[in-house]
Amino acid sequence: MGNGAKAQQKRERNAAASAPKGSKSQAKGNEAAKSIVCSDCRQPFLITTRAPALTEHAQNRHSKTMEQCFPGVPK
Numbered sequence: 089m090g091n092g093a094k095a096q097q098k099r100e101r102n103a104a105a106s107a108p109k110g111s112k113s114q115a116k117g118n119e120a121a122k123s124i125v126c127s128d129c130r131q132p133f134l135i136t137t138r139a140p141a142l143t144e145h146a147q148n149r150h151s152k153t154m155e156q157c158f159p160g161v162p163k
Contacts, residue, residue, distance in 0.1 A: 126150075126157050139163045 122132035124142070128150050133142065139154060139161075146157040154161070 124158060124161055127159060128152070128157055 118134065121134050121136070123135045124133040124137055125131070126133070126145065126149075131145070133145075142158050142161065143154040146152045146154045150157055154163070
């Protein structure tokens with residue numbers, strides 16, 4: 089007679105659809121991607137950081153060259 093079962097099924101479906109699906113933040117991925125580390129101050133940089141930014145860090149923070157602060161990082 090009633091639509092009680094259908095209503096309950098719809099509630100269950102909607103509850104499953106609106107359930108949290110996990111974080112949408114990229115924080116964990118960004119932390120994992122920080123593999124370039126300054127040898128002087130140990131500041132991490134993302135692996136996608138380009139040479140000009142690393143050179144700027146080395147000159148402004150340590151008055152050194154990029155090769156001295158980031159050995160093994162290609163130009």
